[in-house]
Amino acid sequence: MTFKEELAKRSEEVQAVVYAYLPAEEGFQKTLLEAMNYSMTAGGKRLRPLLMQETYRLFGGNGKVVEPFMAAIEMIHTHSLVHDDLPAMDNDEYRRGKKTTHVVYGEAMAILAGDGLLNYAYETACRAFALEPGNPHIGEAMTVLTTKTGVYGMLGGQAVDVQSVGGTLSREKLDFIYRLKTSALIECSMMTGAILAGASEEEIRTIGQVASDVGLAFQIQDDILDVTSTSQELGKPTGSDERNHKTTYVTVEGLDKAKADVAAVSERAVCTLARLPQKNEFLKELIGALVTRRN
Amino acid sequence: MTFKEELAKRSEEVQAVVYAYLPAEEGFQKTLLEAMNYSMTAGGKRLRPLLMQETYRLFGGNGKVVEPFMAAIEMIHTHSLVHDDLPAMDNDEYRRGKKTTHVVYGEAMAILAGDGLLNYAYETACRAFALEPGNPHIGEAMTVLTTKTGVYGMLGGQAVDVQSVGGTLSREKLDFIYRLKTSALIECSMMTGAILAGASEEEIRTIGQVASDVGLAFQIQDDILDVTSTSQELGKPTGSDERNHKTTYVTVEGLDKAKADVAAVSERAVCTLARLPQKNEFLKELIGALVTRRN
Known part of the structure; x- marks a missing residue:
């Protein structure tokens, strides 16, 4: 099987896990549940749960305890997209080619759907306690999940990003935003995968470094695609950073250096991963593929 | 010490616990943290953490593991107020006499501050894992905390409430909204208190019934005060339900029956509580006082 075929197969498996944890659309709050599921089923690469699962396997994990966490990380990611798109935030009408x-x-229901997804993520992750009662790693994984999502992780990065629109950014602040807004959830995915598999502290630290570089490379590649890709390829309008006068890695460093840095940072991630005695060839190829992607 | 003095003293202690868990206002995301703390320090009765603490004590709890959960429930409650007040929701400019x-x-930062509070609640509750490693009740308490907050609890009730504004409500739907929007967090407070103290399943069920009645009585009293109180007493405009054409317990049952029902439901809560062999005189008086309150 080629990597591309393998990726398609595993992504489908991951999506099935995520879908299995979506709420049933019933009861008086049916519209809220529909709105949540609408955004959850609107496509996407399912990258975060995929990275979590492969890291879990890298460290020898073979149980079901990782599955509620895989669904949770995708709900958290989707929560952030729903709120990011709101009129008071980025005011985007399309994402992945869908409204x-x-x-x-409506706006009120979208705010509640975003809240609902964030909360349902934790509700879902809590199911792990019943799957493996007494497993001490679950509390540790919950701690990383909440911290990397919150004000010292993704949400903190989003707040600084929102405040920075229209102004110019120092390289220091840009790095801060990238590290929190994008890398934090990638770190979260890979670290919780490692934690749930029972990896050592040293191994968790190493995989955190890998994830941090993967997140940075991923975000720079996003900036590059906003300049070089077509709207059709991306499923959303390109050139939005320029229209919004956003400081990005490309505006600060130029397109050529950005491309070179993506390659270098992703190479560093692969090298750090190779230092671990455990091997997962698919994970290695996945990291390489992320920075040559076209959408 | 009179009950009123005791209440003031214990509320102050509870507030100190909540404040101890607020984030420091520093770093690039300082404004976000300030916005979160602004709403957290804007007053309030701290009823939910108080009920949690007293229920924890009722079942013999005497550790610190309840404290992060006390802070968490107040953050969740405040999160719901911040998002409820948004222009796309209730569009309220004042709460507790403050803007x-x-x-x-601004709207974008308020959305993120609400998200930040919801997430920080769970981040804070997770600190309990480090306080008492291996305590199996913490995972159980996390499960109740997330479930009662989410789409089958508070958030589900809010969604139905938002959709019902301007229309008429069946008594069935009104009960659903009250049970989820208000009672769920009260149940959550008392049930997590009981769980963390190691109460039995039967005891947790009983305290859940008490809390459900307390929540219902609390909400009906809110409806009554919206009609009978002054804006100064309430710290927010009265008569808002009528202006918003909202179906409330008072519009459905009339003021006299609403008053009688508040008394009956709160009496039932006190009786159910009395069935337990454990006694907490302050908790009993607190439940009685909630339905004679003027704000």
């Missing part, structure tokens, strides 16, 4: 949640369900 | 978060910090 955004507030366009379909 | 609401979006009026002070």
